[in-house]
Amino acid sequence: MFSSIFSPRFSETDALGHINNTNVPIWFEGARDPIFKLFVEDLNSKNWNLIIAKIDVTFHAQMHYGSEMEVKTYIGRIGNSSFDVYQELWQHNTKCASGTAVQVHFCFEQQKTMKIPPNIITAMQPHMFIENND
């Protein structure tokens, strides 16, 4: 599991007084940085080899300005060329949101999918999501 801890910003609230839901996909992409590093060691966009196929987010509880949040990032599934990143957003010991991003290992030059190399699979395995691990 990779952990990212941060404070939501006043600009991320909305007129209902809570944090607006559209921030969660932004935070989740931000918290996927350690996953991106497994594929693109220097995070240089010229060497980028991942695309995103699908995201979903389920909202479980309201998120508040003024308290720290944690995004917990797990590998959810490892396929041939694609894999799932499963993420949870926690605040005040409450799971406020959870979701999955389907990422695809991709060659931009040839515009086609690529098999995930075995050494990256090995690096991903310790971060697999196991139910009831909190």
Added chain:
Amino acid sequence: MFSSIFSPRFSETDALGHINNTNVPIWFEGARDPIFKLFVEDLNSKNWNLIIAKIDVTFHAQMHYGSEMEVKTYIGRIGNSSFDVYQELWQHNTKCASGTAVQVHFCFEQQKTMKIPPNIITAMQPHMFIENND
């Protein structure tokens, strides 16, 4: 179907040279305004009666800076107290992204779900998504 047409901004691109995926949920929420108006006529947050339960977005094609986009917004399903909004993002006659937002009719004061009133159902019906309607 509700249509929202706009130009993506340079600040919405990312280092891969295309539009970053995290903008789509923001655009989709923005394009749900006509749906919000069916439930909250004056769009006043004090009268708000909707919450969001879930979103998903599938990415079909790269999105580009420099050309107009259209978000097409449909009602996808009408339940007892919840309903689905189905949305598509089009650019250059290409469907670049599509997704569903599950919205719930909700009383903030009593913190509980509410049945969707029949007059709102009637107003939603002309906007139902019908496969192959493009």
Added chain:
Amino acid sequence: MFSSIFSPRFSETDALGHINNTNVPIWFEGARDPIFKLFVEDLNSKNWNLIIAKIDVTFHAQMHYGSEMEVKTYIGRIGNSSFDVYQELWQHNTKCASGTAVQVHFCFEQQKTMKIPPNIITAMQPHMFIENND
């Protein structure tokens, strides 16, 4: 003057019930697209030749969700290699914000400023800001 008309989004409100101030620099950059086109006709980032040196924004009145806005974009000053873009945000016949962006004509390859070519100056002149022109 270049005009950009759009509706602010619910996600752009904040917990005070109005539109959050941090959106204005984003909208202003978006509304500079016609200026960018004078310098980079195809808006292709590979041909980009502008950098930003400074921005300022003054907030005159609260901005509201639920009504259209207009950004009016003018050329404020033309220098040797830099120029000012002066912009105003209007809603309900009220000037809600105004500001200036200092842009510099720049060669990314050689990492140095470039003189603004005469044909671009000619194209900018009709858009100069003249006090009391509203």
Added chain:
Amino acid sequence: MFSSIFSPRFSETDALGHINNTNVPIWFEGARDPIFKLFVEDLNSKNWNLIIAKIDVTFHAQMHYGSEMEVKTYIGRIGNSSFDVYQELWQHNTKCASGTAVQVHFCFEQQKTMKIPPNIITAMQPHMFIENND
């Protein structure tokens, strides 16, 4: 001085390969949280008593994805009802951006400015910006 350390996100880059300038006002507002707390101890929007009158940001150097950033937040000037917050963005020992936000102590109920109370002035004083303090 208040310090806020964070990693810029991939979604904050733009097609030129660097971090887009429109993020800086967002980060600066986020890093003003400790200032907000001096005025609104619980950060509850119902008790809010600050508005923003003006911001400016000067861009000194390109900002990059993949490395931590620090926002340093100082009090720049204390007036009768308004005050300046001076902020700097640092990355790799380089000052990438700096700017000032003019905040006003404000009563939302009566819609008028309020004198800054002496106890808040006392709390602000240790955070005054002193030239060459880095």
